[in-house]
Amino acid sequence: MSREQQAVARARKAFETGRSRPLEYRIIQLKNLQRLFIEREKDISDAIKKDLNKSEVGTQLYETMGLEGEINLAIRKLKEWAAPRPVEKNLLTLSDTVYIQPEPLGLVLIIGAWNYPWAVTIQPLIGAIAAGNAAVVKPSEVCVHTAKVMEDLLPLYIDKELYPVVTGGVAETQELLRQRFDYIFYTGNGTVGKVIMEAAAKHLTPVTLELGGKSPCYIDKNCDISIACRRITWGKYTNCGQTCIAPDYILCDPSIQDRVIEEVKKSIKDFYTENPKTCPDYGRIINQRHFKRIMALVGDSTVAAGGDGDESDCFIAPTVLRDVKPDAKVMQEEIFGPILPILPVSGLDEAIKFINKGEKPLALYVFSADEKVISRMRDETSSGGFLANDCLVHFSVSSLPFGGVGNSGMGCYHGKFSFDQLSHLRGCLIKKLKMEGVNNMRYPPHTPKKLGW
Ligand code: NAD
Numbered sequence: 001m002s003r004e005q006q007a008v009a010r011a012r013k014a015f016e017t018g019r020s021r022p023l024e025y026r027i028i029q030l031k032n033l034q035r036l037f038i039e040r041e042k043d044i045s046d047a048i049k050k051d052l053n054k055s056e057v058g059t060q061l062y063e064t065m066g067l068e069g070e071i072n073l074a075i076r077k078l079k080e081w082a083a084p085r086p087v088e089k090n091l092l093t094l095s096d097t098v099y100i101q102p103e104p105l106g107l108v109l110i111i112g113a114w115n116y117p118w119a120v121t122i123q124p125l126i127g128a129i130a131a132g133n134a135a136v137v138k139p140s141e142v143c144v145h146t147a148k149v150m151e152d153l154l155p156l157y158i159d160k161e162l163y164p165v166v167t168g169g170v171a172e173t174q175e176l177l178r179q180r181f182d183y184i185f186y187t188g189n190g191t192v193g194k195v196i197m198e199a200a201a202k203h204l205t206p207v208t209l210e211l212g213g214k215s216p217c218y219i220d221k222n223c224d225i226s227i228a229c230r231r232i233t234w235g236k237y238t239n240c241g242q243t244c245i246a247p248d249y250i251l252c253d254p255s256i257q258d259r260v261i262e263e264v265k266k267s268i269k270d271f272y273t274e275n276p277k278t279c280p281d282y283g284r285i286i287n288q289r290h291f292k293r294i295m296a297l298v299g300d301s302t303v304a305a306g307g308d309g310d311e312s313d314c315f316i317a318p319t320v321l322r323d324v325k326p327d328a329k330v331m332q333e334e335i336f337g338p339i340l341p342i343l344p345v346s347g348l349d350e351a352i353k354f355i356n357k358g359e360k361p362l363a364l365y366v367f368s369a370d371e372k373v374i375s376r377m378r379d380e381t382s383s384g385g386f387l388a389n390d391c392l393v394h395f396s397v398s399s400l401p402f403g404g405v406g407n408s409g410m411g412c413y414h415g416k417f418s419f420d421q422l423s424h425l426r427g428c429l430i431k432k433l434k435m436e437g438v439n440n441m442r443y444p445p446h447t448p449k450k451l452g453w
Contacts, residue, residue, distance in 0.1 A: 002175055003166070003172075004166055004168075004172055004175040004176045004179065005175070005179060007136055007164040007166050008107070008136055008176065008179040008181075010161050010164065011107055011134040011135070011136055011161060011162060011163070011164055012106075012107050012134065013161070014134055014159070014161035014162045015104075015106055015107055015133070015134035015162065019159075019162070020104065020129075020132050020133060020134055020159075020162050021104060021132045023078055023079060023082055026078060026129055026130055026132055027075055027078060029129045029158050029159060029162075029163075030071050030074055030075050030078075030126065030129055030130065031071075031075065032157040032158050033071055033122070033125075033126070033129070033157060033158055034068060034071045034072070034075075035157060036153055036154070036156075036157040036158075037064050037067060037068050037071075038068075040149075040153055041060070041064060043149050043153065044059060044063070044064060044118060044146075044149060045059040045060070045064075046145075047143075047145035047146045047148070047149040048063065048117070048118075048143075048145075048146055050144075050145040051114070051117070051143040051144065051145050051146050051286065052115075052143070052239065052240070052242070052283050052284060052286060053240075053282075053283045053284040054239065054283055055280050055281055057281075058238075058239070058281065058283070062116060062119065062238070062239065063116055063117075063118040063119050064118065066119060066123075066395070066396055067118060067119060067122050067123060067126070069396075069398065070123055070126050070398060070414070070415065070418075071126055073398050073415055074126055074127075074129075074130040074415075074418075074419070077415075077416065078130055078419075081102065081130070081416055081419045081420075082102055082131075082132075082419075084099040084100065084101050084428070085099055085100040085101075085102075086098070086099045087099060087100060092438075093429060093431075095431075095432070095435060095438075096429050096430060096431045096432075097428075097429070097430040098428070098429050098430075099428050100425050100426065100427060100428070101425075101426045101428045102131065102419070102420070102423035102424070102425055102426070103132070103423060103424050103426050104131055104132035104133045104422075104423065104424075105131070105133055105182040105183045105422060105423065105424050106133060106134070106181075106182030106183075107133065107134045107135070107136070107181050107182050107183075108124075108128045108133045108134070108135040108136070108181060108182065108183045108184070108185060108422060109135070109136050109138065109176060109177075109179075109181040109183070109184045109185070110124045110125055110128065110135055110136070110137050110138065110185045111138045111173060111176075111184070111185070111186045111187065111188065111196070112124075112137070112138065112139045112140050112187055113140050113142075113187045113188040113244075114140035114142035114143040114146075114286055115239060115242040115243060115244065115286070115336075116239070116243070117139060117140060117143040117146040117147070117150075118146065118150075120187040120210065121137060121139050121140075121150065121187075123413065123414070123418065124185040124187075124208075124413060124418065124422070125137055125163065126418060127413055127418025127419055127421060127422045128163075128185075128422050129158070129163070130418070130419050130422075131418075131419050131422040131423040132423075133182070133183070133422055134162045134163065135162070135163050136163075136164055136166055136176065136181075137150070137154065137163060137164070137165045137166070138165075138166050138167070138168070138172070138173055138176060139151070139165065139167060140188075141167065141168060141169040141172075142286055142287065143286070147167050148167070150165055150167075151165045151167050174195075174199070177195075177196065177199035177200075178199070180203045180205070181200075181203070181205050182205065183205065183206055183207070183208075183422060184196060184199075184200050184205055184206075184207045184208075185207070185208045185210075185411075185413075185421075185422070186207060186208065186209050186210065187210040187211075187244075188210075188211070189211065189212060189334075190209075190211045190212070190213070190407055190408075193209045193211050193409070196209065197209065207410070207411070208403070208409075208410065208411030208412070208413065208421055209404070209409045209410050209411065210244070210402075210403060210404065210409050210411075210413075211244075211362070211404050211407065211408050211409040212244045212334050212336070212362055212404075212408065213248075213334055213359055213360075213361045213362050213404070213407055213408040214248040214249065214331075214333075214334050214335070214358060214359075214361055215245055215246065215247055215248045215361045215362055215363040215364060215365065215383070216247070216248065216249060216251060216351075216354075216355050216358075216361060216364055216365070217232055217235075217247035217248075217249065217250050217251070217365040217366075217367070217391070218250075218251045218252070218348070218351045218355075218365070218366045218367070218368075218377060219232075219250060219251070219252040219256065219260060219367045219368075220252075220348065220366070220367060220368030220369070220370060220373045221252075221253050221255065221256055222368055222369050222370050222373070223367045223368045223369045223370075223389075224369070225256060225259050225260060225263055226263050226266075228263075228367035228389070229260055229263030229264045229266075229267055230263070230267045230270075231367075231389070231390050231391055232247055232250065232264065232340075232365070232367070232391060233264050233267035233268055233271065233318075234267070234271070234391065234392075235247050235365070235390075235391025235392045236318075236338065236340050236391075237268065237271070237272070237282070237318045237338050238283075238392070239283050240282065240283035240284060240285060240316065240337065240338050241294075241335060241336060241337040241338035241339065242283070242285070242286065242290075242336055242337065243392065244362055245362055245363040245385070245391075245392055245394075245395060246335075246336075246391075246392075247340075247363075247365050247391055248334060248335055248361075249324070249330075249331065249335075249340070249341040249342070249343060250340065250341070250342045250343070251342075251343050251344075251345045251350075251351045251354060251355075252342065252343075252344065252345070253344065253345070253346065253347060254344035254346075257322060257323070257342055257344055260342060261304045261305065261320055261322060261342065264305070264320055264340065265304075265305045265320065268305065268306075268318045272318065276317060276318055277310070277313075277315050277317070282318075284313065284314040284315055285314040285315070285316055285337060286314070287314065288311060288314060290314075290336070290337065291309065291311055291314050291316065292311070293337075294316055294335065294336070294337035294338075294339060295309050295311075295316065296329065297329050297330040297333075297335060297337075297339060298319065298321065298329075298330065298339060299329055300328050300329055301321040301322075301323075301324045301325075301328045301329075301330055301341060302321060302322050302323055302324075303319065303320075303321060303322075304320040304321060304322040304342075305317075305318065305319060305320040306318050306319030306320065306338070307319050316337060316338050316339075317338070318338045318340075319338055319339045319340065320340045320341075320342065321339065321340065321341040321342065322342050323342070323344060324341035324342060324343050325343075326343065326354070328341070331343070348373055348376060348377070351377075352376070352377065352380050352381060355381050356380075356381060359406055359407035359408070360382045360383055360384070360404070360405045360406030360407060360408055361383045361384065361408055362383065362384040362385070362404045362408035362409065363383060363384060363385045363386075363387065363391075363392075363394070364377070364381055364383035364385070364386050364387070365387050365388075365390075365391055366378075366386075366387075366388050366389075367388070367389055368388070368389070374388040374389075382405055382406070383405065383408070384402075384403055384404035384405050384408045384409065385400070385402065395414075397414075398414050398415030398416075399415055399416075400414065401413070401414065401417045402414040402417070403417075
């Protein structure tokens with residue numbers, strides 16, 4: 001048996017003992033996970049610093065704080081989430097007890113990505129534990145140091161049979177995918193998303209695919225451009241642009257393009273100084289492969305700011321591109337780096353048309369002081385999430401479902417949505433062995449006399 005098969009078999013066996021089911025056990029595991037984040041904060045942030053040059057504060061803000069919040073919420077709400085949910089009855093079932101009973105699915109496979117390696121791997125795990133499942137956790141191999149810390153630390157805090165960590169790359173993940181799971185929760189790019197879905201189909205395993213894409217950002221002429229650009233600059237260059245919901249590109253009227261560029265440049269300087277390379281709050285590209293890919297995207301467009309990089313350090317300066325054409329290289333794929341193209345459009349109608357020509361994005365941003373512009377953008381487009389006048393923050397709202405639609409993914413999570421996604425919502429009807437007369441009509445023979453027709 002391979003290492004992957006062994007982990008899966010052990011987790012399956014542990015699930016079959018039934019110990020993941022009692023709410024008390026789930027809460028103990030969640031509390032232990034919480035303890036890990038409190039006690040091992042330094043190990044976690046040191047590893048992420050090595051992987052992505054994230055500052056300690058950056059790791060707290062964008063990884064651990066959110067996870068701790070989600071764990072607290074799950075601990076606080078678990079009893080309510082897991083309780084039977086009474087539903088409306090029909091005439092035939094008036095005297096019965098009719099409810100939805102969430103039940104664990106069984107064994108979940110969680111495949112994480114590297115850009116927020118703890119957030120995107122552990123957040124589904126919180127849902128899996130809360131819902132009473134076992135889960136095999138496969139962190140991204142691209143974040144070498146973080147994967148190692150996760151592999152070392154998780155078994156010290158939570159049940160290592162029920163929630164094993166399996167490290168490795170494509171070969172190991174594919175070996176895992178050959179095994180049978182009851183659910184697969186994948187975060188990463190769409191090409192691999194198709195590989196995951198194909199493997200899942202062999203066992204009829206349901207999936208959540210948290211993918212990416214090009215998230216557009218429309219700036220209306222009628223808005224405070226300075227504030228808009230400050231928020232967009234934050235959303236774009238946080239984690240060096242390697243954020244699934246980063247605004248990928250800006251659409252705006254040509255008359256405000258120069259102003260937008262100036263304001264973005266000003267915010268870049270405010271956030272990361274004149275020299276972002278030495279600024280502790282500015283990250284690095286994950287590896288040289290991605291460095292080369294991102295630098296090649298700049299090629300055929302006009303640089304308005306930045307544009308330079310240092311391959312030896314995986315540094316790419318915060319970059320703005322102006323007058324970008326729809327057929328430019330940078331518009332052909334998700335950028336996932338610190339490059340911000342600006343595409344002039346003649347107004348809201350053209351912006352909506354442009355967005356609708358592309359795949360449905362993971363996030364869609366609009367900046368405007370006009371509520372009509374905001375509601376038109378919302379009503380005439382589709383995307384995983386929709387934000388007006390800010391970026392990224394919807395990720396932190398546990399009461400909102402987080403996930404994609406169409407090419408940006410399927411399924412959703414966070415808060416109770418994670419619990420529901422990783423539970424089977426079982427429809428239950430409990431009848432008493434009495435009042436048999438009520439059922440008379442349904443039994444054959446269906447004579448007109450009996451039916452009263
Ligand atoms: P990645 O390279 O870390 O891959 C993700 C996972 O897929 C890894 O665990 C890896 O081992 C596995 N994998 C890679 N190739 C595989 C293959 N051929 N077969 C089986 N498994 C394979 O991460 P990535 O895909 O570069 O991540 C970036 C993408 O993820 C971006 O598109 C981004 O938008 C998206 N993303 C989405 C979310 C979200 O919540 N929707 C969050 C983060 C990232």
